[in-house]
Amino acid sequence: MGGEDDFSEFFNLMKERDAILYAAEIIKKGGLVAFPTETVYGLGADAFNPLAIARIFEVKKRPYFDPLIVHVASQGDLEKLVTGMPSHAKRLIDRFWPGPLTIVLLKREDVPDLVTAGLPTVALRMPNHLMALGLIKQAGCPIAAPSANPFGYLSPTMAEHVRDQLSNQIDFILDGGPCEVGVESTIISLFEKKPRLLRPGGVALEEIESIIGSVEVKPMKEGKPSAPGMLAKHYAPRTPILLDWDKNNFDSHKDKKIGLLAFQEPTGSLKFSHIEVLSKKGDFREAAANLFSAIRRLDSLNLDLILAESVPEIGLGRAIMDRLRRASHLTHSPPLKGGESPC
Numbered sequence: 228m229g230g231e232d233d234f235s236e237f238f239n240l241m242k243e244r245d246a247i248l249y250a251a252e253i254i255k256k257g258g259l260v261a262f263p264t265e266t267v268y269g270l271g272a273d274a275f276n277p278l279a280i281a282r283i284f285e286v287k288k289r290p291y292f293d294p295l296i297v298h299v300a301s302q303g304d305l306e307k308l309v310t311g312m313p314s315h316a317k318r319l320i321d322r323f324w325p326g327p328l329t330i331v332l333l334k335r336e337d338v339p340d341l342v343t344a345g346l347p348t349v350a351l352r353m354p355n356h357l358m359a360l361g362l363i364k365q366a367g368c369p370i371a372a373p374s375a376n377p378f379g380y381l382s383p384t385m386a387e388h389v390r391d392q393l394s395n396q397i398d399f400i401l402d403g404g405p406c407e408v409g410v411e412s413t414i415i416s417l418f419e420k421k422p423r424l425l426r427p428g429g430v431a432l433e434e435i436e437s438i439i440g441s442v443e444v445k446p447m448k449e450g451k452p453s454a455p456g457m458l459a460k461h462y463a464p465r466t467p468i469l470l471d472w473d474k475n476n477f478d479s480h481k482d483k484k485i486g487l488l489a490f491q492e493p494t495g496s497l498k499f500s501h502i503e504v505l506s507k508k509g510d511f512r513e514a515a516a517n518l519f520s521a522i523r524r525l526d527s528l529n530l531d532l533i534l535a536e537s538v539p540e541i542g543l544g545r546a547i548m549d550r551l552r553r554a555s556h557l558t559h560s561p562p563l564k565g566g567e568s569p570c
């Protein structure tokens with residue numbers, strides 16, 4: 228006991244505790260705090276303070292029709308937010324909270340319309356991250372938080388990502404290191420008769436169906452997304468991404484600087500400017516955790532094009548493919564001609 232390692236661990240814990248207390252004070256005063264969750268970093272404010280919520284939309288340049296998820300630290304917090312709890316909602320909460328599952332239920336009248344974009348429902352989740360839970364508890368209020376990125380861009384999975392894009396517009400960033408899951412929560416709507424998947428994410432659909440039976444999976448229609456924020460082109464980096472790459476894609480762009488986003492270690496010897504491998508052993512969890520950081524790294528290299536490999540759409544693969552589709556500007560389009568804009 229009392230070795231140098233014990234002391235540095237102790238001081239780190241104290242620093243973390245002080246940072247959470249400081250961040251909670253900011254939330255109480257109506258400020259904005261970026262904080263880590265197990266999925267991605269969120270940009271949080273007191274869910275019952277409309278002025279603070281309005282600032283989230285301003286900072287993110289997010290359209291007001293796109294509602295926010297409200298984060299809670301205990302099931303008791305739900306009393307302030309929803310009118311009732313259907314039995315399948317309770318079963319999902321008992322199984323997956325804290326964790327990467329968001330449920331949509333009918334809201335109480337006093338939940339601000341700005342949070343829910345005027346909908347009669349509210350999206351709720353309890354993050355599986357000690358800093359996030361500590362922040363909500365200390366602030367003493369549920370925290371409304373979208374992902375902490377400018378609207379339309381990739382979600383941040385490290386504090387640096389938030390610092391790079393939003394630091395001068397927000398009040399504090401709680402740094403909890405890299406996010407473990409790496410893709411956003413799964414969203415399930417539970418206020419209609421039949422549960423419906425609104426966004427694939429960190430909990431696999433198969434796992435949810437094993438608890439509550441079959442879930443409706445409506446494909447997103449162009450211009451009419453089921454979760455208002457799920458626009459077809461989203462999570463987009465600046466560099467065009469071409470999904471479903473094969474060797475022919477490469478040949479038709481070979482005079483360009485091309486990066487590869489590979490699921491597993493690629494075989495063969497094509498000359499990419501840079502290759503990012505999501506998981507050497509082809510593990511979905513590892514691939515999801517690396518996805519947004521890998522795209523960000525490729526996006527910072529001034530490439531002409533990123534070719535992305537598809538992954539099988541089972542388990543977490545469904546969420547990975549959903550994000551890749553939304554990030555790709557050019558899927559199934561003809562090859563780029565010199566100087567042509569990809570968007």
Ligand code: TXA
Nearest residue numbers: 266269294295348349350373374411412454455456457
């Ligand atoms: O993992 C996550 O869910 C992260 C972390 C920070 O918790 N949050 C996140 O929030 O991804 P955001 O705002 O980037 O995405 C929330 C999605 C949006 O597509 C929004 O339209 C949908 O949730 N949503 C929110 N409230 C809704 C509601 N009442 N009905 C349907 N969709 C809703």
Ligand code: MG
Nearest residue numbers: 373374375382
């Ligand atoms: Mg987002």
